[in-house]
Amino acid sequence: MNHDQSFTNQEFKIVGTRPPRPDGVDKVTGRARYGADAFAPGQLVGLILRSPHAHAKIKKIDISKAEKLPGVKAVITSADLPDLTKGDRGQLDILENCMARGRALYDGHAVAAVAAVDAETARKALQLIKVDYQVLPHVTDVDEAMKDNAPIVQPHIRTVGVNPAPTKASNVSQRTEFGHGDVEAGFKRADVIVERSYKTEQTHQGYIEPHACLASVGPDGQGELWVTTQGHFTFRNQCASLLGMDVAKLKVTSSEIGGGFGGKTHVWMEPVALALSRKANRPVKVVMTRDEVFRATGPTCSTSIDVKIGATKDGRITAALATLRYQDGAFPSIWGMLGGMTSFACYDLENVKAIAYDVLVNRPKVAAYRAPSAPMAAFAVESTIDQVAAEIGWDPVDFRIKNAAKEGTRASYGPTYGPIGIGPTLLAAKNHPHMKAPLRKNQGRGMACGFWFNFGGQTCTDLNIGVDGTVSLTVGTVDVGGSRASLSLIAAEELGIPYEKVKCTVADTASLGHNDTTEGSRGTFSSGMATIYAARDAIRVLKERAAKTWEIDVADVTWRNGRAMALKAEHGNLNELTLEELAAASPRTGGPIAGHNEVVADGAGVSFATHICDIEVDPETGHTKVIRYTVIQDAGKAIHPDYVEGQFQGAAAQGIGWALNEEYIYGKDGRLQNPGFLDYRIPVCSDLPFIDTQILEIPNPGHPYGVRGVGETSIVPPLAAIANAVSNAAGVRLTHIPMSPPRILKAIKNGNGKSHAGR
Amino acid sequence: MAQGIHVATTINGDAVEYVCQPRETLLEVLRNRLGLTGAKEGCGTGDCGACSVTLDGRLVCSCLVLGAEAEGRSVTTVEGLSTNGNLHPLQKKFIEHAALQCGICTPGFLVSAKALLDRNPDPTEEEIRYALAGNLCRCTGYDKIVRAVDAAAKELRSKA
Numbered sequence: 001m002n003h004d005q006s007f008t009n010q011e012f013k014i015v016g017t018r019p020p021r022p023d024g025v026d027k028v029t030g031r032a033r034y035g036a037d038a039f040a041p042g043q044l045v046g047l048i049l050r051s052p053h054a055h056a057k058i059k060k061i062d063i064s065k066a067e068k069l070p071g072v073k074a075v076i077t078s079a080d081l082p083d084l085t086k087g088d089r090g091q092l093d094i095l096e097n098c099m100a101r102g103r104a105l106y107d108g109h110a111v112a113a114v115a116a117v118d119a120e121t122a123r124k125a126l127q128l129i130k131v132d133y134q135v136l137p138h139v140t141d142v143d144e145a146m147k148d149n150a151p152i153v154q155p156h157i158r159t160v161g162v163n164p165a166p167t168k169a170s171n172v173s174q175r176t177e178f179g180h181g182d183v184e185a186g187f188k189r190a191d192v193i194v195e196r197s198y199k200t201e202q203t204h205q206g207y208i209e210p211h212a213c214l215a216s217v218g219p220d221g222q223g224e225l226w227v228t229t230q231g232h233f234t235f236r237n238q239c240a241s242l243l244g245m246d247v248a249k250l251k252v253t254s255s256e257i258g259g260g261f262g263g264k265t266h267v268w269m270e271p272v273a274l275a276l277s278r279k280a281n282r283p284v285k286v287v288m289t290r291d292e293v294f295r296a297t298g299p300t301c302s303t304s305i306d307v308k309i310g311a312t313k314d315g316r317i318t319a320a321l322a323t324l325r326y327q328d329g330a331f332p333s334i335w336g337m338l339g340g341m342t343s344f345a346c347y348d349l350e351n352v353k354a355i356a357y358d359v360l361v362n363r364p365k366v367a368a369y370r371a372p373s374a375p376m377a378a379f380a381v382e383s384t385i386d387q388v389a390a391e392i393g394w395d396p397v398d399f400r401i402k403n404a405a406k407e408g409t410r411a412s413y414g415p416t417y418g419p420i421g422i423g424p425t426l427l428a429a430k431n432h433p434h435m436k437a438p439l440r441k442n443q444g445r446g447m448a449c450g451f452w453f454n455f456g457g458q459t460c461t462d463l464n465i466g467v468d469g470t471v472s473l474t475v476g477t478v479d480v481g482g483s484r485a486s487l488s489l490i491a492a493e494e495l496g497i498p499y500e501k502v503k504c505t506v507a508d509t510a511s512l513g514h515n516d517t518t519e520g521s522r523g524t525f526s527s528g529m530a531t532i533y534a535a536r537d538a539i540r541v542l543k544e545r546a547a548k549t550w551e552i553d554v555a556d557v558t559w560r561n562g563r564a565m566a567l568k569a570e571h572g573n574l575n576e577l578t579l580e581e582l583a584a585a586s587p588r589t590g591g592p593i594a595g596h597n598e599v600v601a602d603g604a605g606v607s608f609a610t611h612i613c614d615i616e617v618d619p620e621t622g623h624t625k626v627i628r629y630t631v632i633q634d635a636g637k638a639i640h641p642d643y644v645e646g647q648f649q650g651a652a653a654q655g656i657g658w659a660l661n662e663e664y665i666y667g668k669d670g671r672l673q674n675p676g677f678l679d680y681r682i683p684v685c686s687d688l689p690f691i692d693t694q695i696l697e698i699p700n701p702g703h704p705y706g707v708r709g710v711g712e713t714s715i716v717p718p719l720a721a722i723a724n725a726v727s728n729a730a731g732v733r734l735t736h737i738p739m740s741p742p743r744i745l746k747a748i749k750n751g752n753g754k755s756h757a758g759r
Numbered sequence: 760m761a762q763g764i765h766v767a768t769t770i771n772g773d774a775v776e777y778v779c780q781p782r783e784t785l786l787e788v789l790r791n792r793l794g795l796t797g798a799k800e801g802c803g804t805g806d807c808g809a810c811s812v813t814l815d816g817r818l819v820c821s822c823l824v825l826g827a828e829a830e831g832r833s834v835t836t837v838e839g840l841s842t843n844g845n846l847h848p849l850q851k852k853f854i855e856h857a858a859l860q861c862g863i864c865t866p867g868f869l870v871s872a873k874a875l876l877d878r879n880p881d882p883t884e885e886e887i888r889y890a891l892a893g894n895l896c897r898c899t900g901y902d903k904i905v906r907a908v909d910a911a912a913k914e915l916r917s918k919a
Contacts, residue, residue, distance in 0.1 A: 024854035027862030028846065030797020030837040034863055037796040119787075120780065206897050208801040208809055209863040258799070258863025259897050290802040481860040481898065642857035646899055650860060653900030677806035677895060685901040686885075686892040 003533045005603050007699045007706045014493045015705065018642045021485040022504060023256070032256045035212030035228030040283035043214065044073055044115040046276045047122040048269055048286070049129050050296060051104030051111050054138035054362040054670025055151065058102055058131060061112055066128040071121035074280035075129065077112045078102075081275055084244045089156075093331045095242050097365045098271050104133070105153060105330035106362050107671045108295025110269070115276040115284045138362040138670040142327040143304050145171040145361045153330055153360040171360040173332035178340050178413045179353035186319025186351030190310025192391040198380040200719070200737040202302040202327075202664035205369050206654070206682045209258020210293045215273035216283040222249045223277070227270055230260040230478050231517025235267055236509045242271045243278070250274075253508040254478045261654070262368030263298030265517050294675035298367035299664060301326040301335045305380040307343075311388050315402045319351040320344050320412075324377060328358050329365040338373035341413035342716075343381050345451035346400075346422050346608065348409040362670055368519060370651060371452040371712035375658065375719050379737055382448035382720030387733065396724070397430045400449060417606065421634025421698040422449060425610035428694055434612050434630045442619060443627060444729025447612045450716025454709035455520025456601030460513035461530035463491060463538050465593040469580030471495065473504040473534075475527045476515030481650075481711065482643035483523040489639055490528050490705070494535035496562035497579055513598055521709020524639055526601035532704050538595025545589045546577045603702020607709060609633035611652065611717035615725040619748060622741030624660055624726060630692040636700040636708030648714045649691040655718025657683040663738050768829040770795070771839030779826035786810045788826035789836060797837035797866045801895065808894035811867040811874075812836045818874040820893075837866035840873060848918075849873055849911040858907035860898035867894050872908045880916055884909065 026032040063075040078101040085091035095101075100111045112129050116122035137151035144150055152169045159166050161175040187193055209228055217223035223245060229235050232254040240247045257264060269286050277284040288297070308321045322343045326336035340356030354377075389399035404422045411417055429435060429447055439445060462474040473491045477483065484504040492499045516522070539559045546564030547554035552574075556567050564582065566574040586593050614627040631648040638644040661681050665673045674680045699706025719737055727733045732747045763778035770793065779788050789795040789812070798821050801807035805820040812821045813835045814828075821836075840847045849872050852858070859865045868891060875882060875890040882890065887908050888901070896904060 018857070020854045021857070023862070024859070025846070025850075027859055027865050028837075028850035028853050028869060029841060030795070030866045032862055033796070034799065036790075036800065039794075120782075207861070207863075208807055208895055208897055209799065209861070210801070256863075257861055258801075259861045261897070287800075290804065290807075482857070642903075643860070646857055646860050646903065649900035649902045650898045654897065676804055677802050678804065682895060682897060683900075684892045684895065685905065686888040688888075688901055690905070691900045691902050 005702055005704065007701045008704055012493060014499055015489050015639050016641065017489070018640060019485065019499045021482050022488060023484060034209055034258050035255045036287045038214045038226040038255065040214055040216060043283040043285050044117060044280055045119045045122045046113060046115045046273050046284040046286035047126055048110045048272060049112040049126045050292065051100065051107060051109040052671065053104055053133055053135050054107050054140065055136040056104045056133040057136060058100060058104060058111060059134055060132040062130040063112060066114060066125040069121065069125050069128060071117040072114060072125045073117070073282060074115040074276050075112065075125065076275050076279055080279060081242070081271065084242065091241065094238065094267060097331055098268065106364050108292065108364060110272065110296065113272050113276055115280045140361050140363055140666045140670050142302055142325050142359050142361060145327065145359050146325060146357065153362055157332060157360065173328065173358045173360055174337065176337040176340055176356045177353065180410065181351030183319040183321050183351045183353045187310045189312065189318045191313045192388060193308065193310040194384050194387045194391060195308040196384055196387065196735060198305045198383065198735045200303045200376040200379060202299045202363065203658045203662045204294055204299045204680065205261035205263035207259025207261060207263055210288040210290060211268055211297060212287040213270050213273050214283060214285045215270065215277045217274050217278040219281060221245060223274060225250065225252045225270060225274065226255055227252060228255045228257050228264060230257065230264045230480060230519060232478065233476060233509050233514045234517045235270060238267050239271050239274055243274055251508055251510040254506060257478055257480055260480055261370045262372055262519060265519050266367050268297050290677060291675045294680060295672050296364055299364060300369035300372060301328060301366050301376065303339065303376040305376065307380045307384040309384050309388050311392055313392050315392065315394050315399055317347065317349055317403045320349050322354045322377065322381065324354065324356045325359055326356065326373060327361045327363065329363045330360060331365045332358060332360060333366060334358065335366055335373045339377040342374040342451055343377035344412035346405060346449045347403045348405045349412060352412045354412065370654065370715045374450065374452055374716045375655060378448065378450050378716045379719035379723060383723050383735070386724045396447060397426060401426045401430065418701055419698055420606060420608060421696055422608040424696050424698055425608055425632045425634060428632045428696060429610045429612055432612065432630060434628060437628070439614060442729055443614055443616045444725045444727065445612065445614050446721045446724030446728060447610060448717040448720035448724060450609045450713055452607050452713040452716060453520070454525065454604040454607055455522045456526045456604040457516035457522055458514055459526040459530040459601050460515055460598045461527060461534045462512060463531070463534040463595040465538060465583050467583055467586065469501065469583040471502045473502055473531060474507045474512060475504060476507055476512045477523045477527040478518045479506055480518055480523060481647055482640060483527065486524045486639040486643065487527055487531050490531045491535050494532055495539065495579065496560060521711040522601070522604065525604055525703060525707050525709045528639065528705065528707055529601045529703060530597040530599050533597035533599060534595040536595065537597060538593060541593050541595065542579065542582050545582050545586065545593065548589055549577065549585065550574050603700070605636055605700025605702055605708040607634055607713040609713045609717055611721040613721050613725050615722060615729055617726055617729040617744060619730065622744035624739065624744065626656055626689055628689055631714050632694040632696065633710065633714050634696045634698045634708060635710045636703065637697050637706040638695050639707065641695060644695055644710050645693045647711045648693045651712065651714035652691050652718055653683050653688060655715045656688065656722065659719045659722040659737055659739060661738050661740060663740070764827045766827055766830045768831065769833040771835055781827065783826045784822050785824040785826050785829055786821040789821060795836055795838055799863055799866060808871060809864050809867040811870040811894065813870060813874055818871055837869055840869055847873065848914045849908065852907040852911040852914070856903045856907035856910060858899065858903040864894060864896045868896065868904060876912055876915060880912060880919065882912060
C-alpha cells in the first residue's frame with residue numbers, strides 16, 4: 001500500500017514526552033544480554049591469530065601442531081573460506097579483511113583462527129600455529145601513500161575517476177570532484193583569500209563493548225548467529241553469501257548493542273566464527289579483546305586537507321576550494337568522496353569545488369564513524385571560514401549567517417535544499433547566552449557548523465494487537481540509543497493509547513522482512529515511518545471489525561483516542577468500541593488484528609548543527625580544558641527529547657575527544673602503538689562539563705511527523721569549534737587534530753601566525 | 760591445564776562455591792562460571808570500569824582481580840543492587856534521567872556510583888565527576904549520568 005509520506009503538522013499528545021525506556025530495567029539490573037552474554041550448550045571458545053606486520057607475504061601457515069593439541073576442535077585459515085564471490089571484488093575485499101589471503105595488509109590482520117574447549121587451550125593453540133612471513137615495505141601515512149615511490153597496498157587497484165584511465169597500480173583508489181561555478185573567477189573577485197593545510201589523525205569509534213558473537217552451523221547447512229551488530233539483516237546476507245549458505249537458513253539475532261557508532265555496520269570476525277563452527281560442528285563464541293578492536297576493526301580515516309576560501313569585504317564568499325585526501329585503510333572505499341560531498345554543504349556558494357582522493361595504506365579497513373568523513377572536512381573548512389571572517393573584520397557567526405545555505409540553495413554536492421536548519425541554528429547561536437558570557441585569561445571561544453545527509457532505506461515493521469489490547473511493535477532496526485522508546489511513542493500516538501500499552505521488540509532475521517542496517521541516523525526516522533504506516537494499517541482492520549460488529553458500512557467508522565466511533569446521526573445509538581473490546585472480540589470477528597508495513601523510507605531530511613565552546617589553554621603545558629559547551633541542532637521533530645539530547649551530547653563528547661586527545665599512533669614498523677584505553681584515551685567524566693543542548697524543530701517535509709535523523713550531525717562541528725576556540729585562546733592557529741598538549745605547545749612556540757589572520 | 764582452585768565466597772549476600780583456574784579473573788568467574796553477566800569486559804586492563812564490582816565494600820575492576828582472591832570475601836555486583844525486588848534509587852534515577860543509551864557501561868557506573876554515595880552521601884558535581892572518572896561511557900557525554908547520580912544522592916539523603 002502506498003502511503004503519503006508528506007509532513008502533516010498534526011498535533012501530538014504523546015510524541016515529544018519523555019517516558020522511561022522499555023529496556024531500562026534490564027539495563028540497570030545487568031539482565032540485558034549483549035554480544036558476549038550468550039551461551040550455548042557445548043560451545044567452544046574461538047580465537048584469532050593476527051599479523052604482527054603492517055605488510056607481509058604469507059608464505060606458509062602450518063597448523064598441524066595446533067590441530068593436534070588436545071581440546072582443539074577446529075583450526076582454519078583462508079583455505080577454509082573459499083572465494084565464492086563470483087568476481088564481486090567488493091565482497092572479496094570483505095572476505096579478505098576477515099581473513100588474510102596470501103598477504104597480511106595491516107598490523108592486526110587475521111591470518112588464522114582456532115576453536116577449542118576453553119580459552120587457555122585456544123590461546124596455546126594460537127601459539128602453535130607457525131606463520132612464515134616475508135615482510136614487505138609498508139606505508140601508513142596518507143600523504144606518503146600518494147607519492148609515486150610508495151609501497152603499493154593493493155596491486156590490482158587503478159585510480160578510478162581520472163582521465164585517461166591509468167594502467168599502473170596506485171594507492172589512490174578513486175578521485176571524485178563536486179561543485180559548480182568557476183572557482184578561479186571567484187577568487188579573482190575576492191578581496192581576501194585564505195589558503196591553509198590541515199591534518200587529522202585516525203580515531204576509533206571506541207564503543208565500550210568489543211565485537212562478540214556466538215555462531216552455530218550444523219552439517220545440514222542451517223545456522224544461527226547471535227551478534228552485537230547495527231544491522232543483523234545485513235550481517236545475515238553478507239555471512240550467508242561469503243559462506244555459501246542460504247539466506248533463509250541463517251538466523252541472525254542482534255543482541256543488545258554496547259555502542260557501535262558505525263563500527264558495527266561491517267562484518268569482521270562473524271564469518272570466521274561461522275566457519276569455525278561449521279568445521280567443528282559445535283557452537284563457537286568469539287569475543288574480541290580491546291587490543292583486537294583497536295588493531296583490526298573500524299577506525300575512521302586520517303586525513304590531509306587543503307582549503308582555499310575567498311571573500312569580499314562585504315562578507316560574501318566568492319569562491320571555495322578544497323582538496324581532500326582520506327586514507328581508507330587497506331581496502332578501497334568512499335570515505336574521501338563523502339568528505340568531498342560534505343565539505344561545503346553548509347553554505348550558499350556561487351563558485352565551489354571539492355576534489356577528494358580515497359587512498360590505501362597499511363592500516364585496518366576504515367569503517368563508518370558517525371557522520372563518516374564530515375568532521376574532518378568541517379574542521380578544515382570551518383577553521384578557514386573563521387580566518388576569512390577575521391581577515392575581513394566580520395564576526396564569525398554573522399559571516400556564516402550571511403553565507404549560510406537556505407531553502408532553494410544548490411548544495412555543493414548537487415541537490416537543491418528544501419527547508420533546512422543551518423540558518424536557524426546559527427541565529428540561535430547568535431542569540432544564545434553562551435555567546436555573551438565573559439571569558440577569563442587563557443580562555444577562548446569558538447563556534448562551527450556541521451552538516452550530515454541522513455539516510456532512510458529499507459524498513460519492515462509489524463504491529464500485533466494482543467487479546468487484551470496491548471500492542472507488540474516488532475521492528476528490525478537495531479536500537480542503538482533508545483529508539484524502542486521513540487517507536488513505542490509513535491505507535492501509541494497513532495493508535496491513541498497510552499505509551500505503557502506498547503512493547504517494542506527488535507526481531508531476529510527469521511521473524512521479519514529485511515531491514516537495512518541502523519546507520520545514517522535512520523533508526524527512528526525510517527522505523528518511525530514504518531510504525532506510523534503499520535499502525536494505520538492496524539487501525540484500518542480495527543475499523544473493519546467495528547463496522548462488522550455494528551453491521552454498518554466501514555466508511556461510517558472513524559478511529560479516535562484509541563476507540564472506534566460510528567459517524568452519522570443514524571448510528572447515534574452505537575456505543576464506542578475501545579481497542580481492548582475490539583481485541584477481546586477479535587477471535588470471533590475475523591482473527592488476529594495486526595498492521596504491517598514494508599517501505600523504502602525515502603525523504604530523509606538533511607541535518608545541520610551549530611556548536612559553541614569555551615576552552616582554557618595552559619600556555620605552560622599546552623593542557624586544555626573544556627569550560628563550556630553548547631549544541632544547537634535541528635531535529636525536525638524530537639520524538640523522545642531525552643534521547644535526542646543524548647545523541648547531541650554523546651556526539652559532542654566524541655568530537656571533543658577527537659579534537660583534543662584521541663589518535664592512532666603508528667611506529668616506524670607500521671605497528672599500532674596504543675591499542676588500549678590507557679594510551680588511546682577517550683574523554684572521561686572529569687574531562688567534560690555539562691553539555692547544553694538546544695533542539696530546533698524545522699520539520700522534514702519527507703516524513704509524516706517531520707522527523708530528521710539526529711544521531712550523527714553533532715559529531716561534525718566539534719573539531720572545528722574546538723580548534724577555533726583553542727586558536728583564539730592560544731593566539732595561534734591550530735591545524736593538526738588532535739590538539740594534544742605537545743602540538744599546542746609546538747604551535748605556540750612556532751607562533752603559527754596570529755590566531756585569526758594566520759595565513 | 761593447571762589444577763583448579765576451590766573458592767568459597769559470598770556474592771550479593773549468597774554463599775557461593777566454585778572451582779577456578781589460577782589465572783582466571785574474578786570477572787571470568789562471575790560471567791562464565793556463575794552466569795552473572797551484569798559485569799562487562801570492555802578492556803580487560805582496568806581502564807574502562809565496565810567490570811566494576813565491590814570486594815568487601817571496596818570498588819575494584821573485577822578483570823584485575825583473580826577468581827581465587829575472592830576466597831572468604833564478599834562480592835557485590837550490579838545484580839545485587841536492587842533489594843527485595845525494589846530498584847536502588849540510583850537504578851531508578853538512571854532510567855528517569857535517561858542516563859544510559861547503549862547501557863553496556865551502566866552496570867559499572869551504578870556500582871561505582873553506589874561506592875561513592877556509600878562513603879560520600881552529598882557529593883559535589885566535581886566529586887561525582889572524579890569518582891566516576893574510571894568508568895568510560897562513549898554514548899552520553901556523561902551529562903545525564905552526573906545528573907542521575909546527583910538526583911539519587913538527593914533522594915537517598917531525604918530518606919536517611
